[in-house]
Amino acid sequence: MNPAQLKKTTAKASRVTRKLRCRFDLRQSAMPAASYAYTPSLLTWFEVIGYTVLLEPDIALGKHQIRRSNYTEVVLRDRFHKALQKINPKKPDEAIAAAIHQLTCTESSDLLENNHRFHKLLTDGVQVEYLYNEEIVHDKVWLIDPFNLLKNDWLAIHPLTVVEGSYTHCPDVVVFINGLPLAVIVSIQPSDEQATFKEGYQRIQSYIEQIPKLFFYNTFLVITYGNRARVGTLTSDWQEFLPWRTIDGEDFPAKGATELEVLIQGIFDKRRFLEQVLHLIVFEENGTNISKKLLRRPFCTTQDHKKPSHQGW
Secondary structure: OOOOHHHHHHHHHHHHHHHHHHHHHHHHHOOOOHOOOOOOHHHHHHHHHOOOOEEHHHHHHOOOOOOOOOOOOOOHHHHHHHHHHHHHHOOOOHHHHHHHHHOOOOOOOOOOHHHHHHHHHHHOOEEEEEEEEEEEEEEOOOOOOOOOOHHHEEEEEEOOOOOEEOOEOOEEEEEOOOOHHHHHHEEOOOOOOOOOOHHHHHHHHHHHHHHHHHHHHOOOEEEEEEEEEEEEEEOOOHHHHHHOOOOOOOOOOOHHHHHHHHHHHHOOOHHHHHHHHOOOOOEEEOEEEEEEEEOOOOHHOOOOOOOOOOOOO
16 A cells, blocks of 8 residues: 555544544443443444444444344344345345345354355355246355445444353454354453453354354454454464455555554455455365365565564464
């Protein structure tokens, strides 16, 4: 990102931050203390790159058309349905309904099997069949449109309450694309000197174990610590969560940009996000084990592989 672009983006972020901070201040009393553990800077960057950012208390008060019949639902069905209609305008309602059924009815209780299956549907489309003019039609429904970004629905919710069985958790930010929860972000309080990225990793593992349904659809996992940030996948060990080094593919970081800013803009930029989903996520099968990896281009990760300081890890 050249200096002029960086200056323009930073100015926009400053304006967005002021608006977000006002919204946070108005809602803070209605939010659990743990949910308000960090400043709106994380969400600022999502608004800068064109996402809709919503606070869950506002959703609960009916201020936004986000319908969840209960906290066990992790797919935003209305947004999902509308997005599929927009992406597949020539497909009949029967085809859309068949695709939604496939996506929301899991065939296995195994998290990685479900995640692997979902990723294939996300990248290859959903094969459906339906009756049309008294004939069975075989067709394909696409879940994302990589060519026309405006046809996709981009949303970040802070926080998101999820209930599964006897467990209730509130991940700090869940990123939805077309109503599907493709990314989960946890934030460690920078005011706590003992906090580390490993703590964020352990929290993610608790979520995966206790509310696995949320992660059937997961593409990325992100841990933030103040202005620092790391990204990994469902099978990444904690040392495999790494920072992102460049916003737009240059082989050097933008001067003055924080790890958080670079990671959010570098990974969640709409076009780059879909490119990574479609081309840079791979599953490696070794016997009965499945490993999910993000193929990192050389310029996307830090060159300094020295052991991080204890404050970061």
